[in-house]
Amino acid sequence: WEKGKRKQAELPSRGFGNLWMSYITSISNVIRTKAAIQVAAKRYYGQLFTFPLFGEWVVLTTTKEHVKDQLNAPESILSMEAATEELLQTHHTVGPLFCSETYHIPAIKTALNLNLANKLPDILDEMLLAFNEELNLSEDRWSSLRPTTIFPAIITRVSNRVFVGPKLCRNSKYRKLLNGFSDDIITGGAIIRMVVPGLLRPAVGWLFQLVFGHHRRMTHLLAADITERQRNRETGNAHLNPNDMLTWLMDQPWEGRTEHAPESLAMRMLNVNFVALHTTSRAYIHALYHLVAQPEYVLILRSELETYLDPKNPLAWSKEALARCVNLDSFIKESLRLNVHSAMWMPRLTLTPFEFSDGTIVQPNNFIATAITAVHEDETIYDHATKFDGLRFSKTEGSVGVDLDVGMDATNPLWMQRLTGTSSSYLTFGGGRHICPGRFFASLQIKCLLAFLILRYDMRLADGMRLSDSWLGPVSTPAKRAQVLFRKRGAAVGR
Numbered sequence: 001w002e003k004g005k006r007k008q009a010e011l012p013s014r015g016f017g018n019l020w021m022s023y024i025t026s027i028s029n030v031i032r033t034k035a036a037i038q039v040a041a042k043r044y045y046g047q048l049f050t051f052p053l054f055g056e057w058v059v060l061t062t063t064k065e066h067v068k069d070q071l072n073a074p075e076s077i078l079s080m081e082a083a084t085e086e087l088l089q090t091h092h093t094v095g096p097l098f099c100s101e102t103y104h105i106p107a108i109k110t111a112l113n114l115n116l117a118n119k120l121p122d123i124l125d126e127m128l129l130a131f132n133e134e135l136n137l138s139e140d141r142w143s144s145l146r147p148t149t150i151f152p153a154i155i156t157r158v159s160n161r162v163f164v165g166p167k168l169c170r171n172s173k174y175r176k177l178l179n180g181f182s183d184d185i186i187t188g189g190a191i192i193r194m195v196v197p198g199l200l201r202p203a204v205g206w207l208f209q210l211v212f213g214h215h216r217r218m219t220h221l222l223a224a225d226i227t228e229r230q231r232n233r234e235t236g237n238a239h240l241n242p243n244d245m246l247t248w249l250m251d252q253p254w255e256g257r258t259e260h261a262p263e264s265l266a267m268r269m270l271n272v273n274f275v276a277l278h279t280t281s282r283a284y285i286h287a288l289y290h291l292v293a294q295p296e297y298v299l300i301l302r303s304e305l306e307t308y309l310d311p312k313n314p315l316a317w318s319k320e321a322l323a324r325c326v327n328l329d330s331f332i333k334e335s336l337r338l339n340v341h342s343a344m345w346m347p348r349l350t351l352t353p354f355e356f357s358d359g360t361i362v363q364p365n366n367f368i369a370t371a372i373t374a375v376h377e378d379e380t381i382y383d384h385a386t387k388f389d390g391l392r393f394s395k396t397e398g399s400v401g402v403d404l405d406v407g408m409d410a411t412n413p414l415w416m417q418r419l420t421g422t423s424s425s426y427l428t429f430g431g432g433r434h435i436c437p438g439r440f441f442a443s444l445q446i447k448c449l450l451a452f453l454i455l456r457y458d459m460r461l462a463d464g465m466r467l468s469d470s471w472l473g474p475v476s477t478p479a480k481r482a483q484v485l486f487r488k489r490g491a492a493v494g495r
């Protein structure tokens with residue numbers, strides 16, 4: 001209340017009435033966060049406003065200028081690291097190095113992105129094996145599967161083929177560790193933040209790490225590979241090391257260090273998986289739910305895919321051919337426009353007073369975030385903004401058949417229309433200082449997996465209608481219990 005009163009003096013606020021109303025609104029906002037943000041964004045259109053949630057008064061941005069200020073501010077003033085640390089309490093749940101060492105970012109920006117075409121055959125190979133082993137479907141009957149169980153497991157496996165290679169990505173202990181990791185630390189962090197007093201947090205964190213031991217288990221699982229690769233480096237045989245994320249991390253200098261301890265590499269690998277798996281899995285499942293809810297898109301996309309990709313030989317698919325599938329690209333982009341991971345996106349914590357370009361000052365120790373649903377569902381930006389239009393981004397004149405992969409230039413309007421293009425009105429992958437460096441990998445992987453699904457399987461919703469996403473506070477997840485029926489197509493593709 002007191003904090004809100006101070007904020008109210010500076011900015012309009014959602015739900016700031018008398019003392020009791022302030023608390024009641026704060027609680028109701030937890031139950032229907034997205035709807036409450038939409039109401040506030042409409043009322044304070046074009047302005048910054050504050051929003052009470054979980055005892056915080058978060059400053060929300062929606063306009064191009066405010067979002068730009070937020071995303072380009074120096075880390076020492078508006079910190080993503082401090083916000084993540086505070087929201088997830090990773091200091092306690094995994095360890096202080098989880099957020100503070102960041103040499104995985106240059107490894108993704110350079111090595112991973114430069115190696116995408118080289119790694120595509122591995123992605124496709126693992127995809128084929130994973131679909132065969134995890135789905136195991138037949139041609140003569142429909143099988144009901146729960147996408148929220150099946151596809152995160154496949155995405156963990158395919159992503160880790162590129163991160164650590166074929167042996168570990170199929171290792172059941174390794175996959176089990178990663179499948180639970182994000183949920184464990186998100187839930188553990190939220191509990192510690194909300195109910196554990198500051199003084200007790202180190203003890204609770206110690207207990208948490210003792211029970212779950214994510215870092216310890218990852219160090220143990222990677223130990224043999226790290227030792228072998230270090231030996232290769234020492235004996236002048238570095239060229240024998242596999243071309244994967246673990247090697248790229250080992251090669252990445254950090255604060256004058258050129259050698260990393262196994263514990264440090266294990267922590268980076270946990271971090272890479274944390275940022276990669278949850279996001280990619282959710283994006284994939286949302287797109288799949290749209291596909292089965294509106295089956296007319298299956299035919300449109302299948303026809304495009306059959307034009308550019310050989311259905312019988314997925315191992316021969318190329319990055320260039322996938323880039324030509326602009327309807328597929330648009331379909332995924334549209335799904336990500338409407339299905340955000342959180343209605344409060346790209347949180348930052350003010351470390352010093354922060355001044356927006358319109359002169360508004362936010363005092364230290366406050367959260368600033370983007371009300372992404374208000375931006376992505378703004379009728380002045382998108383026609384029929386709340387309606388799913390799978391071809392919205394491929395309708396642009398001249399986009400069909402154009403090799404969009406060459407247009408990596410933000411001034412090229414076609415680039416903005418493609419999945420990995422970002423702008424102040426399309427913020428799924430962020431923007432500015434911390435723009436997602438993994439979006440090219442995520443996009444490539446989602447396209448391969450979706451193309452394969454469309455070409456190889458018939459699918460329909462078991463319950464006949466798309467189940468709504470579930471929301472907990474600002475965070476959204478694809479309907480957990482939804483079942484989808486799959487059947488292998490007669491003229492099946494691949495092995």
Ligand code: HEM
Nearest residue numbers: 275276279280283346347428429430434435436437438442
């Ligand atoms: C659909 C999938 C994905 C989505 C929607 C997504 C979204 C985002 C967003 C919005 C940010 C910026 C966060 C902020 O400004 O607060 C971000 C940052 C980041 N993402 Fe992604 N991401 C995805 C996949 C991936 C993948 C596959 C990787 C790794 C291979 C990755 C690695 C990262 C890293 C390292 C950062 C931090 C960059 C920095 O601090 O400079 N992401 N992501």
